[in-house]
Amino acid sequence: MKKVTISDIANKLNMTPSTVSRALANNKRISESTRKKVQDTSKEMGYQPNVMAASLRKGTSDTIGMIVPRINRHFFSNVISGVEEILNPAGFNLVVIQSGELLSREVKAVESLLQNRVGGIILSLSLQTNTFEHLQDVVKHNTPLVQFDRVTKSLPGSKITNDNYTGGYLATRHLIKCGFKHVAHFSGSYKLRAYRERKAGYIAALEEAGMRVDEKLIVDDVITREAGYSQIHKLVMRTNADAVFCAGDYSALGAMEGLKSLGYHIPDQFGIVGFANEPFSELMDPSLSSVEQNALEMGNKVAAAMIKAIQKEEVPEEEVIPVRFIGRSSSWKDYK
Amino acid sequence: MKKVTISDIANKLNMTPSTVSRALANNKRISESTRKKVQDTSKEMGYQPNVMAASLRKGTSDTIGMIVPRINRHFFSNVISGVEEILNPAGFNLVVIQSGELLSREVKAVESLLQNRVGGIILSLSLQTNTFEHLQDVVKHNTPLVQFDRVTKSLPGSKITNDNYTGGYLATRHLIKCGFKHVAHFSGSYKLRAYRERKAGYIAALEEAGMRVDEKLIVDDVITREAGYSQIHKLVMRTNADAVFCAGDYSALGAMEGLKSLGYHIPDQFGIVGFANEPFSELMDPSLSSVEQNALEMGNKVAAAMIKAIQKEEVPEEEVIPVRFIGRSSSWKDYK
DNA sequence: GCATTGTGTGCAAACGATTGTATTTTTGTA
DNA sequence: TACAAAAATACAATCGTTTGCACACAATGC
Known part of the structure; x- marks a missing residue:
């Protein structure tokens, strides 16, 4: 494996590596004629620049x-x-x-x-x-x-x-417009801004609709399918929730499975909206409303x-x- | 941003870069004592090796x-x-x-x-x-x-x-064991060995069961959801197929949707098996049998x-x- | 006591490009 | 024709490591 270097080209053309380097880099200090000559022969010789050498010299890659x-x-x-x-x-x-x-x-x-x-x-x-x-x-x-x-x-x-805030707002507003009266929220870890913002959007939609924000309807750290499944059971037992906005599609999936297992009909008896528009959300039965992130x-x-x-x-x-x-x-x- | 090099360490310890280099590389030609000294001070000085320099010299990374x-x-x-x-x-x-x-x-x-x-x-x-x-x-x-x-x-x-062959074989054998009599196959492009092998497994299972291999039941280039949807319509119109082994889950998904749209009940009237075990396959309704690739x-x-x-x-x-x-x-x- | 082997280090040349500065060539102008 | 200015190219150092070779020194063998 012979490797063509910049000075191989230079030798062949009777010039110095520096000229070749500049010619290849389209430096304006090089005349049009030599630039062309260099670029042609470099192609002809099958020159492949050595990225490491360049990066080493330039200090960055x-x-x-x-x-x-x-x-x-x-x-x-x-x-x-x-x-x-x-x-x-x-x-x-x-x-x-x-x-x-x-x-x-x-x-x-x-x-x-x-x-x-x-x-x-x-x-x-x-x-x-x-x-x-x-x-x-x-x-x-x-x-x-x-x-x-x-x-x-x-x-x-x-x-x-x-725009997590708007996402939360739109999801919640939709549920409200669909006639659900007690919209709950499954959130993630509040350590993450994304979840705090989705929650803020949820609250904004409730307030805009003149609905009370009920802390009992808000559960955090529910992002997995499993958590969604178990938490929805607790929710329907202990509260009057009739819909839930989940901060992720996986928990929404779990919630849907939980509700199905309890005999609920979706969406007639319970509304669900997820977040992220995972590929599976449109394939579920019933298909899952969600917020798409681009x-x-x-x-x-x-x-x-x-x-x-x-x-x-x-x-x-x-x-x-x-x-x-x-x-x-x-x-x-x-x-x- | 001061960057510590191998010769900075060498200077500090009054030795040469080569010794430091060898010490850091755990070269056996370096004594235990200096090796320790070098490694300690390199840590202490916050030395970060320059990968490009090394790769340039070594010719590989x-x-x-x-x-x-x-x-x-x-x-x-x-x-x-x-x-x-x-x-x-x-x-x-x-x-x-x-x-x-x-x-x-x-x-x-x-x-x-x-x-x-x-x-x-x-x-x-x-x-x-x-x-x-x-x-x-x-x-x-x-x-x-x-x-x-x-x-x-x-x-x-x-x-x-x-092991595409065995995958195709297992999927088809399962359909046969479930009582399906006319198992079709949606394959991909025969240019890919994977699809040829899955098909070979399919054929092997049929032959093992003493079933006829019907070319009309084998359709290639069906890997997308859309193709699965349209091809299953043609299949049920023109043949007596009562099950299909799809070489991919997406076409299986499309096939299932197509069959549902035709009023078929799955699996009672038609059996489906996919391939790849995509995450959505267990979430579908009914859930999709599939072949998991590890x-x-x-x-x-x-x-x-x-x-x-x-x-x-x-x-x-x-x-x-x-x-x-x-x-x-x-x-x-x-x-x- | 001298040659031989073995250890541990130092020296210096790579690796292949980039770039500031020096030098040559060309061009323009009087 | 001369000479400064501009344009094009050459020189040489540099980036940070690695590594073949040379070298010093101690230990070993006869």
């Missing part, structure tokens, strides 16, 4: 690191696709690392990316993350940082999130913010991606 | 490239997780690139990975890929190559696949093969991962 909790979540994998859509054509490479929702792995991932001198880091915090020292390192390295979805304000750089667009915005940050342009501090409510059978009663 | 058709497919994202499980603890980094099922992007991805001098390439071919020149480059570069799921035998290196285990095996290849150990030419049939309501009639 065209590789962007991205840390996500889990890659096999519909939302995250689509954000990744959205990021790639923009980054690849712009000449960047993306390396994705999973934190597995563990702080320790997030720390290691950051360390590894910094060691590899990535050009920037895209991050969505793990559930476990409660300290941000490892990210201070990113700041110290002057490595651009873009956060998305699960973000912390305690760090500089762009933060791109979903993961692809979020990915695009994230990538765009990263490129701007790399080019030292002005970056948006916070950007909010709109969500869309999708009404399906699980809630659609007599809408007015 | 600890980064493994992985090219998959789509990251947001349940199967692939789980294989990725499985690969990471093994690779990360072993000190390797994984960079994932999507080909989007396009040959052009696969070619670019290979090129980019080779330019980055990755230590190895893990690959699952795109649907479009019908030429393998770009992969000959990988061979020429002496870069270890491990293929999985969608593989071609025309290249050296490990090939790790699912994506995580496949990922583990892939990573293990890659590590072996990098260390120039003997690698398995072909490895087959067992599958598991999961019987659910869509097929479970009177099993005997």
